Amino acid sequence: MARFKRDALDVPDASHIIVLIGINDIQYGSLLPKRARTFDEMAVGYTQLVQAAQAQGVRIQWGTLLPFGGPADDSTEAESQRQALNTWLCANSVKADAVIDFDQALRDPAQPTRLLPLYDSGDRLNPSDEGYAALANTVDLASLR
Structure with a gap:
């Protein structure tokens, strides 16, 4: 919340926020179990x-979590949590002003738990320049007016 306030809500004249956050919280489960977050903890967060943004009159759009699978870090539990969160987000259970399906835009149709190779920076987690362009192209610009 402290970073969200500083990085988004305290920005002068901000009227819209697009949030894509949470994949690191899921991945910590296998690397740093004490820092892992459950579905319920993430849903509350x-x-x-969303409530903080809307209380300040800022429109907030939520982005679904990107795939992060690869040969070295495939985790059925982590992928199940990502899928559950994306389903919850797409149903707009979080009550955001809109939801953007970044997962669908960047995933590899042949291996949906992974980024499309063109959109992968090489670490199977962060988008490449082309991936970030695809994210930007997924945003409905009319929703930012």
């Missing part, structure tokens, strides 16, 4: 961010 997402809801708090």
